[in-house]
Amino acid sequence: MKIIVDNKIPYIKEAVEKIADKVIYVPGKDFTPELVRDADALIIRTRTHCNRELLEGSQVKFIATATIGFDHIDTVFCKQAGIEWTNAPGCNSASVAQYIQSALLIVQSQLHKKLSDLTIGIVGVGNVGNKVAKVAKDFGMRVLLNDLPREEKEESTSFTSLQKIAEESDIITFHVPLYKEGKYKTFHLADDTFFRLLKRKPVIINTSRGEVIETNALLKALKNHSISDAVIDVWEHEPEINRVLLDKVLIGTPHIAGYSADGKANATRMSLDSICRFFHIEADYEITPPTPVTSYIYAKTHEDALLQIYNPIEDSQRLKKQPEQFETLRGDYPLRREEKAYTISITP
Numbered sequence: 080m081k082i083i084v085d086n087k088i089p090y091i092k093e094a095v096e097k098i099a100d101k102v103i104y105v106p107g108k109d110f111t112p113e114l115v116r117d118a119d120a121l122i123i124r125t126r127t128h129c130n131r132e133l134l135e136g137s138q139v140k141f142i143a144t145a146t147i148g149f150d151h152i153d154t155v156f157c158k159q160a161g162i163e164w165t166n167a168p169g170c171n172s173a174s175v176a177q178y179i180q181s182a183l184l185i186v187q188s189q190l191h192k193k194l195s196d197l198t199i200g201i202v203g204v205g206n207v208g209n210k211v212a213k214v215a216k217d218f219g220m221r222v223l224l225n226d227l228p229r230e231e232k233e234e235s236t237s238f239t240s241l242q243k244i245a246e247e248s249d250i251i252t253f254h255v256p257l258y259k260e261g262k263y264k265t266f267h268l269a270d271d272t273f274f275r276l277l278k279r280k281p282v283i284i285n286t287s288r289g290e291v292i293e294t295n296a297l298l299k300a301l302k303n304h305s306i307s308d309a310v311i312d313v314w315e316h317e318p319e320i321n322r323v324l325l326d327k328v329l330i331g332t333p334h335i336a337g338y339s340a341d342g343k344a345n346a347t348r349m350s351l352d353s354i355c356r357f358f359h360i361e362a363d364y365e366i367t368p369p370t371p372v373t374s375y376i377y378a379k380t381h382e383d384a385l386l387q388i389y390n391p392i393e394d395s396q397r398l399k400k401q402p403e404q405f406e407t408l409r410g411d412y413p414l415r416r417e418e419k420a421y422t423i424s425i426t427p
């Protein structure tokens with residue numbers, strides 16, 4: 080069996096080479112029709128667009144994307160072509176929640192307000208949105224939830240409209256998939272009309288997909304102060320991002336909210352497991368993230384400890400200094416672990 084693997088997927092080499100006879104590692108953007116023609120499976124990330132142009136006439140039978148989002152896969156074409164695919168649901172949701180948790184602490188000090196006095200609106204309440212809701216509740220925040228598909232399916236009253244979120248939130252955070260069309264379209268969900276509904280000058284956070292927020296509308300809202308600030312991890316037209324926006328935002332990071340080593344290891348393991356299931360292969364492998372250099376954290380408060388473990392300002396400073404290095408900053412991302420990898424000692 081021949082598998083083509085994105086060469087920035089970590090912790091995969093030893094395990095995938097137990098599964099396949101031939102493995103080729105290439106940068107995600109360099110997958111070509113010639114390269115994939117005689118491959119049986121692809122293991123990709125968001126940087127490989129799996130569409131007709133890449134796959135037509137190939138013998139690819141299975142695609143595993145080591146990511147949660149799958150808007151880079153043309154699922155309609157894959158169905159027509161009989162190519163099965165899978166993503167890695169939830170793999171890095173705790174990592175995104177860690178990013179939001181630290182970002183909220185930074186927003187708190189920026190606004191000079193206690194999080195427990197603020198309302199957060201969460202748009203999209205799946206794997207990530209649910210964990211973010213728990214983080215916010217643990218901070219004592221009032222939490223408003225918006226999830227149209229779930230509201231309809233579950234006939235639940237725990238959800239609220241996007242309009243109410245816009246009117247009552249001090250912080251609004253987006254965790255929806257990118258749907259370019261259809262009943263639940265999320266492309267430019269936050270556009271001029273949405274920003275005009277805002278009443279409390281909220282901070283806007285986006286770690287979903289850049290296209291969920293219309294860049295010019297966000298810039299306008301920052302300029303006319305209908306929002307207080309923004310925390311932006313995902314951008315329209317990555318890696319060619321809008322540098323005016325990057326300069327203006329409180330935190331601007333290169334699409335790394337999901338980049339904890341824990342999340343990456345989950346994604347690699349889930350992708351390999353799905354390949355084994357699809358091809359009926361039995362293989363013995365263990366994928367674990369490296370241990371942190373220092374696993375003891377000494378801090379005055381738990382909040383300080385959280386920021387010692389992960390502070391997105393450091394990622395933001397690196398991107399603001401070298402925006403042209405967007406992809407390199409992602410590809411060479413430093414080791415980041417989640418809270419569970421540490422022993423925390425609080426000495427007030």
Ligand SMILES: NC(=O)C1=CN([C@@H]2O[C@H](COP(=O)(O)OP(=O)(O)OC[C@H]3O[C@@H](n4cnc5c(N)ncnc54)[C@H](O)[C@@H]3O)[C@@H](O)[C@H]2O)C=CC1
Nearest residue numbers: 148203204205206207226227228254256263286287336337
């Ligand atoms: N910045 C990063 O590093 C990462 C970004 N992501 C992005 O975050 C997205 C969300 O991830 P998960 O929570 O794991 O996905 P999920 O599929 O578990 O949850 C998404 C939720 O959004 C809801 N939704 C869909 N359309 C909606 C609409 N029009 N309005 C309101 N809600 C809507 C769905 O019903 C679902 O509950 C991913 O699709 C991906 O694009 C995910 C991981 C890392």
Ligand SMILES: O=C(O)C(=O)[C@H](O)COP(=O)(O)O
Nearest residue numbers: 124125126146147148337338
């Ligand atoms: O999981 C997702 O969806 C994401 O957006 C990823 O965190 C981005 O991952 P890469 O494509 O850069 O591996």
